[in-house]
Amino acid sequence: MPHRAFALFILPSMLAMILFIALPLVSVVTQSLHVEHPQVLAQYETCDPFGCKTETRVDTEAMAALNAERPLGQFNGLRTYFGAAHLAVAELGAIWSEAPDVGTAVAQTLNLPFYRALLFTLIYTVVVSPLSLGFGLLIALAVNILPRETRGGVIYLTLLPMIVPSVIGALTLFWMIDQRGIIGAFLQWITGDDGLSLKSSGPLSWATLFVHGVWSNAPFVFIVFFAALQTVPRDTLEAAMVDGASRLERLRLVTLPHLKPVATFLMLILIMDNFRVFESIIGLSAAAHASSLSTLIFFALRGDTPLFGSAAATSVLTVLCIFVLLTPSLRSAWTGFRSKA
């Protein structure tokens, strides 16, 4: 295809991606270097029959003028990054020089909002991605040995957790485990503990989020693995059997190696998707116990006054983390391409 024709065909698509993915990244970096204008205060004199007094209030007109003139706020350099809401360099220094032992220091570090969110996001990604991969593979292997007639129905029901919007799926689970919901109330009834609640404890709400993650990722993994299972070469399987390989050995030596390229790709997608964990935290109302990098951004933007600078700094740090996380996968994809070419 000639370069000119190629350029014309790809233009709308590229333009959309550049305008709404690449340029926003530039905008995020710019915003992260700025901070909201400090409030302009003015003296007002109010008089009533008992006398006059002056009070200091925010001068809304001056603020509006200032914001209209320089909407980005004032230049702040890298201070937002190092400030208390993000990397918290000063706080870290104080914690690590004053804490009596390492355990306390780590605990205090993880109380800082950014590190708390980073830790949860990383743990979520590292726990949920492999679990989803394994669980999806198990479903695929199991469906593969069931009679063919059952497949249509099984696939239909399996697709549901993936097709239903993530936040809606999380809500349906939330209503079941709510203290007044069927599972929550049932658990209380069985244990006889009226205070038992999956929402009120940190570890239990993390576990709930992990379960929801695996539940909503498994269908996609299942579908892809199941399709790949249909292309396992039967000759090799039969040859392995003739050579005396047991069922388990055939799985380990023939089937799993055949699935490996697909698994690498699935892992890449799972890491990308799980690192943005957000909707399940909202749907399960778990923000009190679990904050992710995405919820940090969300709540910074959703406050009474949106903190654009702070949200942008978190965004930049998030993007950096993603690149670090994806480097191995991208590199292996690259070597794969090189060996194919």
Added chain:
Amino acid sequence: MSDAPRALRPPPSLVALAAVFIAFWLAAASLPFLWTAWGSLKLEGDFFSLVSWKDAFFGPRTEALTGSPFTFQAYRDVWIGQEFWRQALNTVVITLGVTIVSLTFGTLGGYALARSTARYAFWILVLALVFRAMPGLTLVSGYLLPFFEWNLWGHQWTTIIVLVALNQPFTLWLLHSFFLSIPRDLDESALIDGCSRLQAFRMVIMPVMWPGVITTGIFSFLVGYSDFVICAMLLREDNQTMVPKIIGFLGTTQQPGQVMYAVAATVSVILPLLVLVMFSQRRIVGGLVAGAVKG
């Protein structure tokens, strides 16, 4: 696998184990939705009973107040009382817009990527993969300030184009792999017969591409229909779509019955999806496989 050689067939004990596991999984996959649908026909006092978990099954309060253990009260309240039909209409607009624009951009781009032998075509695909990794909220924090400044915020068409852009990576990969499966000879003979590139694309390639386009269209539909983050952040209260609105019902101070708005609305959002999957299960599966394996 009836056509497998006898010795390759799994032993009955293994099949039984697999059946139990799959039964367990299917219950986990579908019961939350069934249960929500069941509960949407009760009053809040039963579905979220303070007294006993059994109330949600038998609905004593629902029966006492309405004369029947099932009621459409929650649906009436949310669709008519809360005017949820407005959000439904907004969702139709957003979903249609996203599907049409996404397919137009995606088929053109995917075709170019599939037919180009140049090195940059590969790099564009890799770049798309990197773009796909960007979390929506990271980009939203980049949009808001410029959108406020240039008066782009709160319009449905802005939201449509943002959703299209965010999902171009997946759309491009998918359509690119579908176009690869159409033989090159087809467009080359059209070019020799005197068609321009665009004519070859429109009159020769597109007619045989319908299966791929429909599959991709289903995914674009799902993107517009399911989105929460982008719509919640970029749309106003009055042109909001259904999914963010449901979270909105729960966000404000709890009033009696408010949670049932969300329950009924949730079921209303899920039902069309059940129908969609019923009619397009094969295409969805095919699309996921094409995007992941061939891509």
